[in-house]
Amino acid sequence: MVIEPLDEVLMANAEFYSCFEARSLDRMSEVWEHSDFIRCTHPGWPTLKGWGAVSASFYNLFQAQAGLHFLLLDTEVRLEANVALVFCTENIVSQRPGPLVSSLNIFCLDSIEYRWRLISHQASISSESFG
Amino acid sequence: MVIEPLDEVLMANAEFYSCFEARSLDRMSEVWEHSDFIRCTHPGWPTLKGWGAVSASFYNLFQAQAGLHFLLLDTEVRLEANVALVFCTENIVSQRPGPLVSSLNIFCLDSIEYRWRLISHQASISSESFG
Numbered sequence: 468m469v470i471e472p473l474d475e476v477l478m479a480n481a482e483f484y485s486c487f488e489a490r491s492l493d494r495m496s497e498v499w500e501h502s503d504f505i506r507c508t509h510p511g512w513p514t515l516k517g518w519g520a521v522s523a524s525f526y527n528l529f530q531a532q533a534g535l536h537f538l539l540l541d542t543e544v545r546l547e548a549n550v551a552l553v554f555c556t557e558n559i560v561s562q563r564p565g566p567l568v569s570s571l572n573i574f575c576l577d578s579i580e581y582r583w584r585l586i587s588h589q590a591s592i593s594s595e596s597f598g
Numbered sequence: 599m600v601i602e603p604l605d606e607v608l609m610a611n612a613e614f615y616s617c618f619e620a621r622s623l624d625r626m627s628e629v630w631e632h633s634d635f636i637r638c639t640h641p642g643w644p645t646l647k648g649w650g651a652v653s654a655s656f657y658n659l660f661q662a663q664a665g666l667h668f669l670l671l672d673t674e675v676r677l678e679a680n681v682a683l684v685f686c687t688e689n690i691v692s693q694r695p696g697p698l699v700s701s702l703n704i705f706c707l708d709s710i711e712y713r714w715r716l717i718s719h720q721a722s723i724s725s726e727s728f729g
Contacts, residue, residue, distance in 0.1 A: 513698075513724040550681040554637055554645065573704075586676070590722070591720060593644040
């Protein structure tokens, strides 16, 4: 069975949210490119730059008592050469209905390992609550 | 004089903010790719999709009485083949100091016209006020 690049990107994107929900820093570490160039903008946070700052942010988020659950709506991918833009709307559910968040995840194909690595995650709150 | 791709991208990014400040829909129209795939997330707005919705949003923003002025901080570009990611922090100044906004502008090289066209603008408020 041949897995198309689009499916590989969708799997990489699903893995990002899966390890967010599982609060696994080890798996999250596999998702991202480990470089000084990556960026991560959690809702309401300043943009973090580089794997050191990004991994520290997930370490802190994963300490929270209540886990997060992501319902993804409207996931769409645009592939341009070795770059994949994944646009989706996150409905973040915690102990109560959460905000709707517009998210853009950018993956870059690591041509040596042939792995799509996350190089940017930007999440913007677009409404206060889904409920 | 040879203009490097990095400089072309920086000029395209500067033009985006320049026509925002000038409130010129004609010039803004030249900046963007005219397709159904483009995305635009103004701070606090849901993500708009396609040139029709995106142009309508700029038409409405340009009707506002007070013009906006953008002071850009920390502009950085990542070039990957025909895709350019421009990360910057917008200090939006209107009649009083405005919020700091983390912005990601993505340009794609139109290989026929050899023009960098904006395909995604996402702006996230990261602090309420610079002042």
